[in-house]
Amino acid sequence: MIYWFTGQPGHGKTTLAKALIAHLKGQGIEPFHIDGDDLRALTSNADYSRAGREANIGRAQTIAHYLHNQDRVVVVSLVAPYRALREEFKAVTGLTEIYVHTTEARGREAKHASDYEAPLVGFIDIDTTVTSVEASLVQLLGELST
Numbered sequence: 001m002i003y004w005f006t007g008q009p010g011h012g013k014t015t016l017a018k019a020l021i022a023h024l025k026g027q028g029i030e031p032f033h034i035d036g037d038d039l040r041a042l043t044s045n046a047d048y049s050r051a052g053r054e055a056n057i058g059r060a061q062t063i064a065h066y067l068h069n070q071d072r073v074v075v076v077s078l079v080a081p082y083r084a085l086r087e088e089f090k091a092v093t094g095l096t097e098i099y100v101h102t103t104e105a106r107g108r109e110a111k112h113a114s115d116y117e118a119p120l121v122g123f124i125d126i127d128t129t130v131t132s133v134e135a136s137l138v139q140l141l142g143e144l145s146t
Contacts (some may be wrong), residue, residue, distance in 0.1 A: 002064050002095035003031075005077040006119070009111040010138065012128040013100045013137065015116050017077035019137045024073060032059050032067050036078035053081060068093055081113035084119070090122065097123040098140065104129050123132060 003020060005013040014035055024031050036056060040046065055081050064074045080086055090097055099119050124143045126136050131144055 002068050002074045002076065002093055003098060004064075004080070004086070004095045005075070005100055006080045007078060007100040008113065008116055010036070011100050011102045012133070013077040013079075013127075015133055016098070016126065016128070016136050016140065019074040019133050020140065021075055021082075023137060023141065024075075029073050031075045032071040034063055034074065034076045034082075036060070041079070045112055045120070048111065048113075050082075053079070054085065057085050058084070061085075064095075065089075065093060068095075075091045078114055079111075079116070080117035082119035086119065088118045096144065098126060099123045100128060100136075101125045102127065 003017070004018045013135070017033065017035070017041055019031055021031050034121050039056060041058055043056075043059060045052055047053075047055070057078065058080050060080070064076055065142055086097060089095065097119055101118070114132045124140060126140060131139070
């Protein structure tokens with residue numbers, strides 16, 4: 001299974017991904033986490049142009065797909081602003097897409113992707129504007145169980 005958290009920087013993707021990881025570990029599952037910031041640091045990719053973002057997305061998809069094929073649970077937290085790339089990958093892997101968003105300013109606006117395309121179909125919608133991490137996790141787990 002691949003859980004792919006998408007949304008703008010500072011909206012809670014990584015925080016909620018880590019909460020899901022802790023929950024899964026409590027159930028005896030050891031997920032592998034791919035975080036966009038960590039991946040950029042590992043590959044020295046400081047390019048936030050479309051080409052740089054696509055390269056980062058492609059790396060994350062390759063790693064996630066490989067691990068998924070090894071029967072690993074993968075949790076990805078990555079802006080991934082381009083809907084077509086997410087939809088293509090979703091069609092191949094059957095991943096669960098989780099769209100995390102807020103209307104609140106949280107200090108990471110300088111990294112926002114002005115060309116971000118929110119998902120339209122087949123995703124779990126988590127609005128973190130006034131919802132705690134714990135409540136967001138409960139919502140997510142409820143959506144996953146249906």
